[in-house]
Amino acid sequence: xxxxxxxxxxxxWKKQGSYNPYQQVVLARKVIRLKKxxxxxxxxTTDGGYRLLINSAWVNDGxxxxxxxxxxxxxxxxxxYIKEGLNEITVIARHWSIGNFHSVPRQAGLLVxxxxxxxxxxxxxxxxxxxxxxxxxxxxxxxxxxxxxxxEPQEYYDARLEDNLIFEPAEVLFLAGAGPWQxxxxxxxxxLTRKPLPFRKFLDANLVKRDSSxxxxxxxxxxxxxxxxxxxxxxxxAGGMATILELEQAxxxxxxxxxxxxxxxxxxxxxxxxxxxxxxxFVLAFSSKLFGHDKDRSVxxxxxxxxxxxxxxxxxxxxxxxxxxxMPDFDFQGDDLAxxxxxxxxxxxxRLEKHYDDEITRLLGTVKDQADFxxxxxxxxxxxxxxxxxxxxxxxxxxxxxxxxxxSDWVQNPAGLSxxxxxxxxxxxxxxxxxxxxxxxxxxxxxxxxxxxEAEAGLEVDLFGVEYINAQGDIQxxxxxxxxxxxxxxxxxxxxxxxKRRSQRYLFITLRRQTRSVLIRNLRLIESTYPxxxxxxxxxxxxxxxxxxxxxxxxxxLCMEDTFTxxxxxxxxxxxxxxRNEALYNFPTYGAEDIVQRCIRLAAQSLERYPIIGCxxxxxxxxxxxxxxxxxxxxxxxxxxxxxNRDFLQEMWPAVLRNLKGAEGLLDGQGLFSGQFWNxxxxxxxxxxxxxxxxxxxxxxxxxxxxxxxxDLLDDHQDGIWLSDLxxxxxxxxxxxxxxxxxxxxxSIHADGMLSASTSMHTSFLAVLYDIIAPENYxxxxxxxxxxxxxxxxxxxxxxxxxxxxxxxxxxxxDEILASIYANYLPMxxxxxxxxxxxxxxxxxxxxxxxxxxxxxxxxASPLHFLPRILLGLRQTAAGGLAYxxxxxxxxxxxxxxxVASPRGRxxxxxxxxxxxxxxxxxxxEGVKLTFVANDALTGLEIERDF
Numbered sequence: 001x002x003x004x005x006x007x008x009x010x011x012x013w014k015k016q017g018s019y020n021p022y023q024q025v026v027l028a029r030k031v032i033r034l035k036k037x038x039x040x041x042x043x044x045t046t047d048g049g050y051r052l053l054i055n056s057a058w059v060n061d062g063x064x065x066x067x068x069x070x071x072x073x074x075x076x077x078x079x080x081y082i083k084e085g086l087n088e089i090t091v092i093a094r095h096w097s098i099g100n101f102h103s104v105p106r107q108a109g110l111l112v113x114x115x116x117x118x119x120x121x122x123x124x125x126x127x128x129x130x131x132x133x134x135x136x137x138x139x140x141x142x143x144x145x146x147x148x149x150x151x152e153p154q155e156y157y158d159a160r161l162e163d164n165l166i167f168e169p170a171e172v173l174f175l176a177g178a179g180p181w182q183x184x185x186x187x188x189x190x191x192l193t194r195k196p197l198p199f200r201k202f203l204d205a206n207l208v209k210r211d212s213s214x215x216x217x218x219x220x221x222x223x224x225x226x227x228x229x230x231x232x233x234x235x236x237x238a239g240g241m242a243t244i245l246e247l248e249q250a251x252x253x254x255x256x257x258x259x260x261x262x263x264x265x266x267x268x269x270x271x272x273x274x275x276x277x278x279x280x281x282f283v284l285a286f287s288s289k290l291f292g293h294d295k296d297r298s299v300x301x302x303x304x305x306x307x308x309x310x311x312x313x314x315x316x317x318x319x320x321x322x323x324x325x326x327m328p329d330f331d332f333q334g335d336d337l338a339x340x341x342x343x344x345x346x347x348x349x350x351r352l353e354k355h356y357d358d359e360i361t362r363l364l365g366t367v368k369d370q371a372d373f374x375x376x377x378x379x380x381x382x383x384x385x386x387x388x389x390x391x392x393x394x395x396x397x398x399x400x401x402x403x404x405x406x407x408s409d410w411v412q413n414p415a416g417l418s419x420x421x422x423x424x425x426x427x428x429x430x431x432x433x434x435x436x437x438x439x440x441x442x443x444x445x446x447x448x449x450x451x452x453x454e455a456e457a458g459l460e461v462d463l464f465g466v467e468y469i470n471a472q473g474d475i476q477x478x479x480x481x482x483x484x485x486x487x488x489x490x491x492x493x494x495x496x497x498x499x500k501r502r503s504q505r506y507l508f509i510t511l512r513r514q515t516r517s518v519l520i521r522n523l524r525l526i527e528s529t530y531p532x533x534x535x536x537x538x539x540x541x542x543x544x545x546x547x548x549x550x551x552x553x554x555x556x557x558l559c560m561e562d563t564f565t566x567x568x569x570x571x572x573x574x575x576x577x578x579x580r581n582e583a584l585y586n587f588p589t590y591g592a593e594d595i596v597q598r599c600i601r602l603a604a605q606s607l608e609r610y611p612i613i614g615c616x617x618x619x620x621x622x623x624x625x626x627x628x629x630x631x632x633x634x635x636x637x638x639x640x641x642x643x644x645n646r647d648f649l650q651e652m653w654p655a656v657l658r659n660l661k662g663a664e665g666l667l668d669g670q671g672l673f674s675g676q677f678w679n680x681x682x683x684x685x686x687x688x689x690x691x692x693x694x695x696x697x698x699x700x701x702x703x704x705x706x707x708x709x710x711x712d713l714l715d716d717h718q719d720g721i722w723l724s725d726l727x728x729x730x731x732x733x734x735x736x737x738x739x740x741x742x743x744x745x746x747x748s749i750h751a752d753g754m755l756s757a758s759t760s761m762h763t764s765f766l767a768v769l770y771d772i773i774a775p776e777n778y779x780x781x782x783x784x785x786x787x788x789x790x791x792x793x794x795x796x797x798x799x800x801x802x803x804x805x806x807x808x809x810x811x812x813x814x815d816e817i818l819a820s821i822y823a824n825y826l827p828m829x830x831x832x833x834x835x836x837x838x839x840x841x842x843x844x845x846x847x848x849x850x851x852x853x854x855x856x857x858x859x860x861a862s863p864l865h866f867l868p869r870i871l872l873g874l875r876q877t878a879a880g881g882l883a884y885x886x887x888x889x890x891x892x893x894x895x896x897x898x899x900v901a902s903p904r905g906r907x908x909x910x911x912x913x914x915x916x917x918x919x920x921x922x923x924x925x926e927g928v929k930l931t932f933v934a935n936d937a938l939t940g941l942e943i944e945r946d947f
Contacts, residue, residue, distance in 0.1 A: 007043065007073075007176035007184060009113035009127025013093075014134045015171035019107040020097040020229075022222065023153040025140040027165060028091040028110055029133045032126055039117040040082045045073035046110045047103075047181065048095035048152075051499060054081035055088055058194075058497070061528075064187050064562035064598075065102050065574070067605050067618040071181035073111065074191070082116075089114070089126075092137065094499060098222075099231030099620030101150040101573040106180035109173055133167040140499075145217050145296035145391040147500075148481045149231055149621075150571040155500050156392060159490035160457055189562050189598045195527040196450075198419040199507070200442025205407040205414055207433035208510060211400060214301040214310075216241070216322065217393040220259070220287045221295035223324060225333055231620040233291050234334035234349060238356060240286040240325035240363075241299065241389075242373055242381065244316070248307030250277045258396075259297025261288040261360060266368030282313070282369045286360035290330060290353045293480050296391055302400075312383060313370045320386045325377055330356045335622035337610075339678040339689075395482035398464045398508065407435045417523055425520040427511055437509040443834035444856050445527050446503035446558050446568035449485070450496070452522035457491040460512035465504025467569060467855035475508075476850045478570055484508075501528050503558065503568035503856065505834065530560035535901035536589035538867050541894040545867060548825045548836075552861035555835040556585055559858035560592070563599050567838065567854045575616045576603045577628035578859040580635040581802050585864040587642040591901025596639050597648060603632050604655035611662035615678070624677040626663070626696045633659060633703035637710060643903050644880020649710055656707050657719060663700055664726055671733035672749070673697045679748075683845035684796030687747040687758035694734065694745050698766035701730050705770060734767070735774050743780045744792065760793035761785060762800065765807035782811055796843050798824065798836065798860030805866055814870045815937075818891050821863055827851070836860040871896045872909045877931070881907070886922055886947070887933040904928055913941075920945040 013019060014026050044052060045063040052059040059081055066072040095108035113127040139162040144154040176184060220237040221228075228235065237259075245253070245264070253274045255262050262285045264274045274281075285299050301308075310321035332352055367376050407430060408414075416425040417439055427435055449463050464484030468476040483504065487496055507525075511518060538549040559565050563574040564582040579599040586592055606614030613632045615625035633656055640649050668674035672692050679693040680686075686695070704727045711720035737745055737755070744759035745767070764784035767773035773781045785807060788794055795801045801824070805817045827841045831851055838857035839846050846852050868874050873888035881902030888896065888911050897910035905925035912919050918941045924930050930947045 007111075007113055008125065009043075009111050009176055010129050010172045011109040011111050011174040011176070011179045012128045012130070012132055012134065012170035012172055013108045013110060014136055015168070019109070019173070020227070021095065021108065021142065022098060023094075023096045023142045023144065024108060025092060025094045025137040026110075027135050027137050028093055028112070028128070028170065029167065030089045030126065032087050032089070034082060034084060034087055034116065036084045036119045037079065037082045037116050038119045040077070040079045041115045042076045042078045043073045043113045043186070044076065044091070044111065045071065045184075046093045046095065047106055047108060048093065049499060050094070050110070051092040052076070053090045053092070054078055055083065057081050060191060061499070062187070064189060065602070065618055067602070068104050068106050068181050069608065070183045070185070070605050072185055072187050075186045078114070092499070094140070096152045097229055098146060098153065099229050100146075100152055101231055101571060101616050101619045101621055104618055104620050105229055109179060109181070111176060128170065130169050130172050132170040134170040135165040135167040137162075138164050141392060143387050143391050145219065145393050145482065147483070148571070149233075149293040149295060150573050154393070154395070154482050155485040155498055156394065157485070157496060158488040159494055159496070160488060162490065187562075188601070189594045190531050192528045192561065193531045195447075197441065197445055197447065197525045197527045199417055199439040199524065201440040202414045202417045203438040203440050203506070205411040206436040206438070207404040207407045207430055208436045209402040209404050210432070210434050210512070211397040212303055213400065214304055215298055215393060215396045216300070217296055217298040217391045217396065218287075218389065219295065219391055220297050223389070224327075224331065228333055229620060230333070232334065232336045232622055233293060234332065234336050236290050236330055236332040237287045237292065237295065237297070238290055238327040238330035240284065240327065240360070241322045242285070242313050242325060242377070243283045243322045244311040244313050244370060245276075245281045245283050246309040246311060247276060247278050247281070247305070250275075251305045251308070252276075253305070254302040255283070256300040256302060257285060257288065258300065259288055259294050260285040260299050261364060262299060263364040266365055268364050282367075282373065284364060284367055284373070286325075286364065288360070290332070290356045291349070296393070298393065298396060300396065313373050314378070314381055314383050318383050320384060320389060322389065323381045324384050324389055326380045326382065336678075337622050337624055338676045339623070393482065394460075394462050394486035395464065395484060397512070398462060398484065398510070399477060401436070401510075403436075404433050407433075410435055411437070417520065423521060427514070427518045427520065429514040429516060434510055434512045435514065439507045439509070439523075441505050441507070441525065443554065444503060444505040444558060445525055446501055446529060447525045447527040448501055449498040450522065450524050450526055451487065451520070452495045453489070454493050454519040454521070455489040456516045457489060459489040459514055459518065461487040461489065462508075462510040462512060463487065464508050465502055465569070466506050466508070467504060468850060469506060470850065474849065476847065479847070479853065481570055483569055497526065501568075501572075529557050530562075530592065530595055532557050532560060532590045532592065534589070535591050535906050536864070536868070536899055538872070538896075538898035540871060540896035544826060544829060545821075545871070547829055548821065548863050549867055551828070551834055552585070552836050552863045553589055555856050556582060556589060556858045556861045556864065558835065558856055560586070560595060563595060563602065564858065566859065567857045569856065570854045573616050573619075574599060574602065575628065576613060577615070577625065577631045578799070580631040580638070581799060581859045582861070583635055584638055585858070585861045587638075588868055588900035589864045591903070593643055593645075593903075600632065600636055600639065600652060604652060607655055607658050607662070611665065613659050624675070625680060626673060626675060626677055627679075627681045627699050629659060629663070630696070630699040630703035634706045637706035640710070640713075641876070641879050642881070644882070646713065650714060653710060653714060653716070656710060660704065660707060660723070660726070668692060670749070671729050673700050681762060682796050682800035683839055683843060684760070684762075684800065685793050685844070686760050686762060687756040690748040690750050690756075692749040694737065694748060694763050695766055697730055697734055698763060698770060698772055701727055701772055702766070702770040704730070731772050734772055738774065738777055743789075744784060747793070758793060761788050761795055761804065762793070765804045769803060769807040769810060785811075786813070786816065796845060797839050798857075798862060802862045802865075805862060809866075809869070814889060815891060817866055818870055821866065825863065868898055868900050872898050872911075873933075873935075874898075874900055874907065874909050876902070878929075880904070881928060883929040883931065884924065885931045885933045886920065887935050888918075888920065889935060889937040890918070891937070902928065916940065917942045917944060920947075922947040
């Protein structure tokens with residue numbers, strides 16, 4: 001392979017006044033004539049997202065997430081796409097200057113470099129510069145709301161505009177190393193897969209009521225904080241809007257405020273419907289919460305009556321019937337390092353929020369007409385263009401859907417949507433309703449929507465996915481997430497593949513504004529995940545356990561992108577604590593190492609911003625969750641134990657020390673970790689909304705233990721001494737708080753010095769897991785783990801139960817782990833789950849009518865770790881996979897078999913119980929030592945083994 005030298009390409013974009021648009025898509029193009037090529041390597045990156053096409057073939061989407069100070073490019077072997085003669089390189093580049101949990105946007109910019117080695121030995125380099133042609137791509141509408149606080153703006157494509165391209169020479173912005181993106185280096189994780197996935201089943205065709213509502217979606221955070229790029233909840237959403245509603249006759253008007261409080265003629269009282277006489281009425285609305293996740297809020301006039309008009313109260317003839325009300329007295333642009341659910345140190349945020357609530361309540365009740373408005377709020381009100389004030393939100397129509405009957409008479413060959421009965425589905429227009437098609441993938445997946453259809457110009461095709469529909473047919477809409485998009489057709493044949501990856505099991509396709517028949521040739525998902533290698537497997541005589549293992553493995557795959565993520569639908573975020581669990585589950589199942597290293601590195605780089613490791617990275621949300629910071633350190637030792645990679649340990653060692661020294665600097669006068677952070681560990685009701693929460697100090701001890709092992713391995717004796725002393729001090733401080741009366745630790749210490757009245761299982765199992773508990777209290781702590789007292793807070797999430805299970809395994813209580821897996825995961829199977837859930841069905845942290853919030857959450861995939869360890873008895877005992885012990889516990893099973901991944905290859909075990917004889921077979925790569933270890937579950941059995 002030829003050697004590729006450094007980057008000489010330049011950062012480019014379309015020439016424009018500002019390079020910080022809210023959302024923009026451009027097409028960059030280069031046509032080159034080439035001789036026969038032996039090798040073609042491309043480096044490509046952008047601040048946002050790109051899709052690369054060469055000679056119209058889809059090559060790759062990217063880039064991977066990275067901090068702007070350590071920016072990455074994708075290195076692609078594009079040789080198969082290059083031909084002799086003319087070649088066209090097209091990049092669809094997307095930028096969003098808006099805060100999210102996946103990146104820290106700086107400005108628009110695209111960098112591409114193609115290095116060629118020709119068959120005659122000559123080399124050639126083509127890089128982005130002023131000779132590339134670039135055009136705005138108006139088919140992707142810019143003014144859409146964010147998908148969620150965690151994600152970028154929603155995708156909305158109008159194919160009627162896709163030919164409105166005006167190419168011009170690109171503007172050179174920076175040399176490769178001179179822009180706001182520093183330390184440019186190659187992607188350090190595998191590229192994502194692309195696997196076409198047809199729908200498994202066509203479920204239904206519905207007539208849905210045509211939505212005539214007027215939806216006014218307002219980007220409140222952007223209007224209140226222009227040019228601020230953040231994803232914090234502590235950034236204000238203050239502001240209001242006003243209009244004059246004119247009626248030709250007396251009517252009942254329904255106005256919904258989603259994130260807005262609304263009054264008509266000074267009356268609100270929380271009512272949605274207003275009985276109004278003919279004439280003019282003054283409508284006033286204010287963003288109802290100063291802070292929160294929802295940064296795009298809406299006022300919705302439901303089914304407006306004929307003859308209704310809206311007029312701008314500042315200028316009745318203005319094209320926008322609403323005016324915006326600025327409220328500069330409530331500007332607040334804070335971060336979330338002081339967690340917003342706690343009282344911040346000076347109370348400014350809480351005082352401001354209460355003052356805002358009081359003020360908008362007063363204004364809604366006293367500003368009753370246009371004259372009042374101009375007198376009281378006229379100086380704060382401004383007329384804005386419709387595009388400047390509102391976003392277009394197709395998701396609102398999906399949320400408001402009303403099924404009016406079956407559409408089966410209007411749909412021919414619906415089975416074609418699942419690839420059965422021929423490929424063509426015909427949808428004829430219904431006279432007074434839109435048509436909705438509902439498809440089932442058979443299991444949850446994640447990927448890009450692909451559609452191929454023939455239609456009239458202007459047909460609106462809404463594609464929205466959901467994870468769950470209950471037995472009554474109720475759709476679970478994922479809270480705070482607009483999980484889908486709108487595609488508007490051009491005349492004739494339409495083919496489209498969405499830029500964004502989305503997850504769902506069920507897809508709702510709604511055809512709106514249809515007047516002619518639509519021919520659907522293809523509609524499918526192109527699944528896109530990390531390219532897992534399913535080395536690990538598990539099966540046994542109880543098919544329920546095998547099923548639990550299978551859906552856990554599928555969940556983990558869906559939560560593997562360029563990093564581990566918490567969930568493929570709700571956030572797609574690298575949460576550092578989640579990643580610790582997911583890496584642990586990945587080791588025996590898929591054995592992927594690059595993704596583990598990458599997650600650890602990205603988190604380490606957050607120390608350039610924070611005193612301890614950030615909780616989700618890279619991100620525009622400034623937040624610390626100390627439990628995650630300490631689990632990061634533990635994950636590094638996990639990785640060494642699996643891989644035996646001492647070099648990576650050495651690379652991360654300075655960050656390990658920096659994280660722990662940062663934590664030491666946050667110890668309080670009692671020697672405990674203390675900080676006004678998000679001090680959560682579990683969705684369970686722990687009394688954790690205080691600066692000093694005991695589980696943080698216990699997890700810090702666990703991180704110190706991991707670091708001490710690293711120090712020993714790396715021969716860092718000086719830091720080893722410091723770590724030993726820090727551990728001793730923390731342990732002493734923690735055990736000084738053991739309550740002999742309650743036989744437990746308190747959850748926290750309050751600001752007034754009072755010990756929390758609440759106790760939880762968590763402090764007991766963490767104290768056992770990390771050897772904190774005093775010997776005389778060990779049995780009590782163990783009993784708290786097994787039989788918690790009445791009123792003691794129990795484990796609420798599959799995330800936290802991982803650490804209970806680790807403590808139980810350490811205490812030799814592995815049969816209890818299996819019993820807990822049965823109790824907690826069988827209800828998921830009973831509900832038809834194809835993935836494991838964020839919370840258990842018994843959790844209080846879930847929607848009342850549905851079993852969980854997120855239905856696909858890999859922090860819950862602990863069966864991947866524990867089923868092979870308990871039932872196969874297969875445990876790694878030497879770093880790098882050099883040795884394993886085999887000690888199965890049948891637990892009522894008659895047979896079990898499976899395998900785990902190791903750095904040296906697959907290690908497999910199979911056993912069968914025949915009366916009193918247990919036959920065990922095992923295989924391992926050369927150089928891997930297997931050792932049989934007897935246990936109490938095998939007492940009385942005759943063991944026959946072949947290793």
